[in-house]
Every structure is written in C-alpha cells, then in structure tokens.
Amino acid sequence: MSEILRIENLHKSFDDLEVLKGIDLTVQSGETVVILGSSGSGKSTMLRCVNFMESPTNGKIYLNGDLIGTERNGKMTYKEAELCTLRSRIGMVFQHFNLFPHMTVLENVLEGQVIVLGRAKMEARDKAMAQLERVGLAEKAFEYPSRLSGGQKQRVAIARALAMDPEVMLFDEVTSALDPELVGEVLKTMRQLAEEGMTMLCVTHELGFAYHVANRVLFLNEGIILEQGEPQSILKNPDTNRMREFLDGHSLFKLPD
Amino acid sequence: MGHTWDFATILQNWPVLWVGIKGTVFIFVITVVLGLGGGLVVGVARYAKSPFLSWPARAFVEVFRNTPVLVQIIWFFYAFPILTGIETDPFLAAVLGISLNTMAFSAEIYRAGIQSIDRGQWEAGKAIGMTYNQTLRRIILPVAVKRVLPALTNRGIEVFKMSTLASVVGYVETLNQAKLIADLNYNPIESYTAVALIFFVVLFPVVQGTYVLERMLRKGD
Numbered sequence: 384m385s386e387i388l389r390i391e392n393l394h395k396s397f398d399d400l401e402v403l404k405g406i407d408l409t410v411q412s413g414e415t416v417v418i419l420g421s422s423g424s425g426k427s428t429m430l431r432c433v434n435f436m437e438s439p440t441n442g443k444i445y446l447n448g449d450l451i452g453t454e455r456n457g458k459m460t461y462k463e464a465e466l467c468t469l470r471s472r473i474g475m476v477f478q479h480f481n482l483f484p485h486m487t488v489l490e491n492v493l494e495g496q497v498i499v500l501g502r503a504k505m506e507a508r509d510k511a512m513a514q515l516e517r518v519g520l521a522e523k524a525f526e527y528p529s530r531l532s533g534g535q536k537q538r539v540a541i542a543r544a545l546a547m548d549p550e551v552m553l554f555d556e557v558t559s560a561l562d563p564e565l566v567g568e569v570l571k572t573m574r575q576l577a578e579e580g581m582t583m584l585c586v587t588h589e590l591g592f593a594y595h596v597a598n599r600v601l602f603l604n605e606g607i608i609l610e611q612g613e614p615q616s617i618l619k620n621p622d623t624n625r626m627r628e629f630l631d632g633h634s635l636f637k638l639p640d
Numbered sequence: 641m642g643h644t645w646d647f648a649t650i651l652q653n654w655p656v657l658w659v660g661i662k663g664t665v666f667i668f669v670i671t672v673v674l675g676l677g678g679g680l681v682v683g684v685a686r687y688a689k690s691p692f693l694s695w696p697a698r699a700f701v702e703v704f705r706n707t708p709v710l711v712q713i714i715w716f717f718y719a720f721p722i723l724t725g726i727e728t729d730p731f732l733a734a735v736l737g738i739s740l741n742t743m744a745f746s747a748e749i750y751r752a753g754i755q756s757i758d759r760g761q762w763e764a765g766k767a768i769g770m771t772y773n774q775t776l777r778r779i780i781l782p783v784a785v786k787r788v789l790p791a792l793t794n795r796g797i798e799v800f801k802m803s804t805l806a807s808v809v810g811y812v813e814t815l816n817q818a819k820l821i822a823d824l825n826y827n828p829i830e831s832y833t834a835v836a837l838i839f840f841v842v843l844f845p846v847v848q849g850t851y852v853l854e855r856m857l858r859k860g861d
C-alpha cells in the first residue's frame with residue numbers, strides 16, 4: 384500500500400470560530416476511513432478542506448505526493464486553476480445529491496468528463512455507461528433526476544464522481560437525507576467501491592457501515608482527532624469518555640458479538 | 641357624444657400606418673435583444689463576488705431603474721449630444737433609452753433567477769473541477785433562465801409597448817404615423833383607436849402564450 388493523501392496540521396477558522404485545530408492524517412491507497420463525531424465537530428469542514436471547497440486557514444495537503452499550492456514565506460497560496468484540477472482528481476458526494484436537474488442521468492455523468500477533463504464524447508459516454516452499470520442504474524441513463532428515488536439519485540451522484548476517475552472519494556453523510564428503506568442500497572454501493580479498492584473518506588452516522596467496511600475510524604471532537612483505530616476495537620472499546628458517550632447516543636446500533 | 645365611427649380614412653391611409661408598424665417591429669426587435677441580452681450580462685455582474693463587477697452593475701441598475709424611460713429617451717436625444725459631442729438621431733436615442741432601461745430591469749430578473757438556485761448546484765459543479773464560469777454557464781444559468789422565462793416575457797411585452805415612446809423624439813413608428821393620419825384627416829378618435837387595436841391584436845395572443853408557458857414550466861419543476 385502506498386500513501387495517497389496526507390493532511391498536515393490542518394487548521395480552519397470561519398472568522399473568529401476555529402473549527403479545525405490541527406488535523407494530521409495520512410491515508411493509504413485503497414483505505415476506507417470513516418469519520419465520526421457529533422454535530423458541529425468539524426467533519427464536513429475537514430472533508431471540504433481536502434478538496435478545497437473551503438480553503439484551509441493553515442496546513443498542507445498532499446495528494447499522491449504532490450503538495451497542493453505553493454509555499455511563500457511560510458504561507459500557502461493557491462491558484463484557482465490548480466484547485467480546479469485538484470477537485471477533478473477527488474470525487475465528492477453530498478448529503479443532498481445535487482444532481483443537475485436539467486440534464487439526464489447520462490448527461491450528469493458526462494458533464495465533468497467532457498467539460499473539465501476534455502474527454503471525447505464517445506469515450507466519455509462509454510465511461511459514463513460503465514459507471515452507471517457499476518451503481519446498477521444503466522437502465523435509467525435517459526431519465527431526468529426528478530424521476531428517480533432518493534437512493535437512485537445518490538447512486539447517480541456517486542457515478543458522476545466516479546466517472547472522473549478520482550484518486551480519492553469523499554462522502555459527506557450521503558445517506559442522511561434518505562428514507563430509511565433507501566439507505567441500504569447506497570451503503571451497498573459504497574461497500575462495493577471499498578471492496579474494489581477505492582480510497583474513501585466517509586463522514587457517516589451509520590456505525591454498522593463503519594464497523595463492517597472501514598479500515599480505520601476517526602473520532603473528531605472539537606476540531607481535533609480525539610481517537611482513531613480499527614473499527615472492531617475503537618467502536619467496542621473507545622479510550623475516551625467523550626467517544627463512549629457519542630457511541631451510547633447511537634442506541635440503535637448493536638455491535639455484532 | 642354622437643360620434644359616428646369612420647374607419648375608411650384609416651384604411652385609405654393603411655400604407656402610412658404600415659410604415660409605422662414596420663418601424664415599431666424594427667425598434668422592438670433591436671431593443672428587446674439588446675435589453676434582455678445585455679441584462680443577462682449586467683445581472684451576472686451584479687451577482688459577482690468581486691465588487692469591481694457588482695458595484696458598477698448595481699449603479700447602472702439603480703440609475704436606469706429609477707428614472708422614467710421617456711425622460712431617458714428625451715435626454716439621449718437633446719442632452720447627450722451636447723454633453724458628449726456624439727450625434728444621436730431619434731432611432732438611436734430611443735434605442736438607448738429603451739434598451740438600457742430594459743437591461744436594468746431584466747438584470748434584476750436574471751439575478752433573482754441565479755439567486756434562486758440552490759447552493760448545492762454551485763458546489764456540485766465546483767466539486768467535479770468546474771471553474772466559476774463553467775458552473776455558471778453550464779449548470780446555473782440554464783435552470784435560472786428557464787425559471788424566470790415568464791418574467792422575461794413580461795419584460796418583452798413591456799418593451800413592445802414602450803416602443804411608442806420613441807414617437808416623442810420623432811422616430812417613425814405606429815403611434816407617430818397615427819398622429820400624422822389624425823392631423824391630416826381630423827380623425828384622432830379612429831387613428832388612436834387603431835393604434836390601440838393593433839397593439840392589442842399582437843399582444844393578446846402573446847400574453848395567452850405566456851400563461852401556457854408558465855403552466856408548462858410549473859409542471860416541469
């Protein structure tokens with residue numbers, strides 16, 4: 384296994400509010416990392432700093448060994464073009480899908496490939512169909528998003544991200560907006576991706592997913608990684624009271640013995 | 641109140657009126673394209689994060705939204721040439737007045753459309769590596785413009801009616817020609833009624849069309 388993503392001393396403030404207070408994390412290629420933490424602990428902010436949806440206040444991010452940005456007098460500076468390229472190398476899936484409503488499913492999956500990567504139409508089309516196949520929605524290629532269920536929308540959003548051949552995938556509570564009976568199909572798709580060797584950072588409250596799929600679980604608390612470890616041990620025997628309280632709050636979750 | 645209607649003189653003068661109708665259509669096409677097209681540019685600038693774009697756009701909108709079109713046309717005809725040394729003619733003055741006013745109003749329509757788009761759409765475009773301009777052009781504007789299409793059509797209808805204001809500086813259009821006919825034949829009642837009828841006959845079906853459009857768009861959402 385080789386390192387694919389490294390986060391060093393990541394800080395992020397919104398005005399006076401310091402949300403991330405020094406995050407260090409190295410992710411190996413093919414790893415699935417689940418990030419847990421209570422509301423407001425900075426999980427989304429952390430993910431969004433990785434692909435520069437937010438710019439970090441401080442710290443460094445390396446993707447596949449490349450330092451993102453240029454260091455000048457101890458401060459990182461970023462060019463917008465560089466960040467666009469970086470974002471095209473990292474897939475992101477949102478809680479509310481954010482599919483493009485005026486485009487068919489297929490066009491949604493084509494858009495980034497053609498506009499951002501400049502792929503030829505035919506190649507992009509083959510790629511798009513392959514990704515839709517992968518998430519089990521090839522037969523919906525010519526539907527508009529409004530005609531899909533939430534679970535299907537989310538799988539299209541995953542296909543849209545996958546079509547860019549991302550080096551890392553970020554998932555931010557992607558099942559939180561779904562009806563309970565639709566959560567399973569999305570988690571299954573994610574599990575399949577993890578098993579195929581995709582590198583994934585997932586913010587989720589699905590502890591079952593964390594337990595069965597993650598290679599590593601992080602517990603984020605007040606802007607720092609309070610604990611991390613293998614899911615089997617950390618979810619059963621957390622070191623800190625804070626994490627134990629957090630896990631107790633998820634009373635529906637029964638750990639398999 | 642015993643007016644006897646007599647449209648015969650109007651029909652006799654139809655060629656005169658027809659010249660006016662052509663003038664109306666001509667200035668309408670020019671001003672509606674400039675107004676709604678330019679409005680898109682100003683609306684996007686108005687929405688921009690950079691104050692170097694949004695402030696001039698805002699100033700433009702406020703100036704032209706808060707002054708009467710009629711005054712603008714007159715101003716461009718009489719004041720502008722003296723102030724700038726640039727000659728204007730009735731056509732140019734009217735085009736400037738009507739287009740700039742329409743740009744200001746439609747800019748606000750476009751801006752409202754852009755603002756109504758969920759932030760998630762910007763995020764989704766950004767997340768696959770699109771630039772601001774790419775996201776705006778490919779993701780935001782198609783949906784935003786579709787959403788404000790009824791408001792834009794209403795603007796278009798206003799522009800069509802505003803074209804009569806061009807007569808004040810002597811541009812040859814329907815109202816101006818009707819006035820000519822009225823003065824020569826002493827039949828202002830028939831002449832101006834004819835103008836009203838002509839506008840009604842053109843606009844009534846168009847307005848009905850916009851109702852259908854609105855209903856279709858609502859269903860599409």
Ligand SMILES: Nc1ncnc2c1ncn2[C@@H]1O[C@H](COP(=O)(O)OP(=O)(O)OP(=O)(O)O)[C@@H](O)[C@H]1O
Pocket residue numbers: 397400402420421422423424425426427428429
């Ligand atoms: N754009 C922003 N501007 C100002 N404050 C922000 C912004 N985004 C997040 N915050 C604040 O940062 C803190 C952390 O937010 P974040 O969304 O990262 O939390 P989270 O762990 O993802 O929570 P949740 O489980 O509710 O999604 C919160 O207090 C939030 O209000």
Ligand SMILES: [Mg+2]
Pocket residue numbers: 426427428555556
């Ligand atoms: Mg969050």
